[in-house]
Amino acid sequence: DAGITQSPRHKVTETGTPVTLRCHQTENHRYMYWYRQDPGHGLRLIHYSYGVKDTDKGEVSDGYSVSRSKTEDFLLTLESATSSQTSVYFCAIRDSGGGYNEQFFGPGTRLTVL
Amino acid sequence: AQTVTQSQPEMSVQEAETVTLSCTYDTSESDYYLFWYKQPPSRQMILVIRQEAYKQQNATENRFSVNFQKAAKSFSLKISDSQLGDAAMYFCALWVLQGAQKLVFGQGTRLTINP
Numbered sequence: 001d002a003g004i005t006q007s008p009r010h011k012v013t014e015t016g017t018p019v020t021l022r023c024h025q026t027e028n029h030r031y032m033y034w035y036r037q038d039p040g041h042g043l044r045l046i047h048y049s050y051g052v053k054d055t056d057k058g059e060v061s062d063g064y065s066v067s068r069s070k071t072e073d074f075l076l077t078l079e080s081a082t083s084s085q086t087s088v089y090f091c092a093i094r095d096s097g098g099g100y101n102e103q104f105f106g107p108g109t110r111l112t113v114l
Numbered sequence: 115a116q117t118v119t120q121s122q123p124e125m126s127v128q129e130a131e132t133v134t135l136s137c138t139y140d141t142s143e144s145d146y147y148l149f150w151y152k153q154p155p156s157r158q159m160i161l162v163i164r165q166e167a168y169k170q171q172n173a174t175e176n177r178f179s180v181n182f183q184k185a186a187k188s189f190s191l192k193i194s195d196s197q198l199g200d201a202a203m204y205f206c207a208l209w210v211l212q213g214a215q216k217l218v219f220g221q222g223t224r225l226t227i228n229p
Contacts, residue, residue: 033216042118042205042219043159058216090159094215101147101209103217105159 003027004106012112019078023091031094032074036087081113116141120220135191137206146210148189153203201227
C-alpha cells in the first residue's frame with residue numbers, strides 16, 4: 001500500500017458536465033500519473049506530474065487537464081465530459097526508494113458518462 | 115516510440131500446474147525496466163515482478179519468475195503451482211527511463227485457474 005487514495009470511486013455524469021477526479025498520496029512522492037483503462041488497451045497515460053505545478057501530457061491527453069498545487073494532490077479534470085471518456089481512471093505514483101523504480105497504483109475510479 | 119504486445123488475450127491452467135504468459139516489447143532505448151502487474155476482479159493493480167534491463171539474471175518472486183530475452187525483446191511470466199487466487203488480468207509493462215518516463219502497457223491476458 002503506497003498510501004494512494006482516489007475520489008470519488010464511482011461517478012455517473014451526463015455529457016457536457018465538468019468532472020474532477022482527485023488523487024491523494026501521503027508519502028511525498030514527486031512523480032504522479034493519471035491513466036485510463038479501457039478494454040483491449042491496457043492502461044494509457046493521460047497526464048503526469050514531476051512536481052508541484054509541473055505537469056506534462058501523455059498519449060491520450062485530449063479533453064483532459066490536470067493540476068497539482070501541492071505535493072500530495074493531483075487533480076484530473078474533464079472540462080466537458082463525453083461518452084468516449086467513460087472509463088476506469090487510475091492514479092499512480094513513482095517510488096524510487098531503495099534503488100528501485102516502481103509505480104504503485106490507486107484503487108481506481110469508474111466514470112460513466114451518459 | 116515504445117510498444118508492448120501481449121498476444122494471448124486469455125489463458126487457462128489447472129490448479130497446481132504451471133503457466134507461461136507471453137510478452138514482447140519494442141524500444142530503441144537501452145535503459146529500461148519491465149514489469150508484470152496483476153489485476154484481480156477488485157480492479158487493484160498489483161505489482162508482481164520487476165526486471166531491470168541491465169540485469170542478465172531473470173527475476174524471481176516466490177512462484178513467479180520471468181524469462182527475459184533482451185535480444186529478442188521478450189519478457190514472459192511463468193507462474194508455478196498455480197493457485198485459485200492467481201486468477202486475474204495480467205499486464206506486461208515497459209518503463210523507459212528517458213523522456214516522459216511513463217509506463218507503456220500491453221493489452222492484458224486474462225488468466226483462469228481451473229480447480
